[in-house]
Amino acid sequence: MPETIALLTTSRAEYYQMRPVLRALASSTLLKPLLLVSGSHLSATFGDSRKDIAADGFEAIETLPIMVDVDSRYGGCLTAGLAVQQVAGALQRQTPDLLLLMGDRYEIAAAALAATILEIPIAHVHGGECTTGAIDDRCRHAITKMSALHFTSTTVYAERVHQMGEARERIFAVGAPLVDNLLSVELLTEAAWRHELGIDIEPPTALVAYHPETVGDHDAEARCQRVLAAIGESCKTVIITAPNHDPGNHAIRDAMTAFADTHTNAHIYSNLGSRLFLTSIKHADIMIGNSSSGIHEAASFGTPVVNVGDRQTGRLKPRNVVDAAPLTEALHTAIHTALSDAFRRSLEGLANPYGSGEAGAEIVRILERHIPFAEKLAPAPFADGAAVAAATREWTTHHG
16 A cells, blocks of 8 residues: 655745756655645635646545634734644544655644644645744744655755755655746747737736745835836736735735726736746746746846845745835846846856756655655654755855
């Protein structure tokens, strides 16, 4: 009998990270996936992205409604509380041998807590990263400490997980599964991209992906308005993807909708889907916002990225990324730099430092080596780790 792995997805962004692992699991004779679908996937407001999962040929063994329609930090607490209950119930019913979790959201931390209490070992993907502008940062590290097996996107992050006391033999730097999508998804030609979007495109074209910053007391709407105003003055076509469901998303969505309503060259989409979103990164002249996709994926296309604010502060950034404070003058300066011919020329030969596109298959190979999970992933003692300074210098030398 194959060992069973429960996989939880709660958002479209994290599902695209998980998809390469699901595809690799489909070919395994030793492991059986049990897909749990929850969170914004079940919401029409956020694009009802469970249809994307079904279109990929994956079937949810259970759907778990957890979202509370209260756009505040308190609403996030209520959602997290429901996530503990719903995930615990599903794990109790399905009795998986292992739970695989992606990333750093608070719903994922809640799921990790449920599995920890039920003594189900956890495999965690994307640990060791740092994003000080989001509560995801603390959630991610909490998930790491509840996990038995760790798959990181770079060697620097592997060192950080070890520094947190995790045993080296349980940490694997496999790259970012998101990069796998760039090889497995057939992207559209520029002509097909224009047709699929259904809009007239005049360069320069900007792709905007902006989400709430969940640390600190910020005027999310005003910040988003400044981003849109700055890019609107520099680009003839503005393609906007709606924000995720973090607290503060309503204000950002309102700002985006108002901008699209008053600018004929701006267009907002609640859910572009993986192929159209990746194609948009490829064909856009610039990407702007604070999405991790600007860090992990845009480098594969050599697309200039303006990373705004603190949401991604702490992540290792390829040289196609220009950081900017959410202030009008700083935004204009960063956009001017990113759109310049000199900057574009400087990106020639850029390789994506987050992997070669084999992360999903490598994760499954490593999981197969750890069967039986209950025996090989029993709680390990705290491991004293070395500082990450040397690894950071090495990474920067080769990729910065």
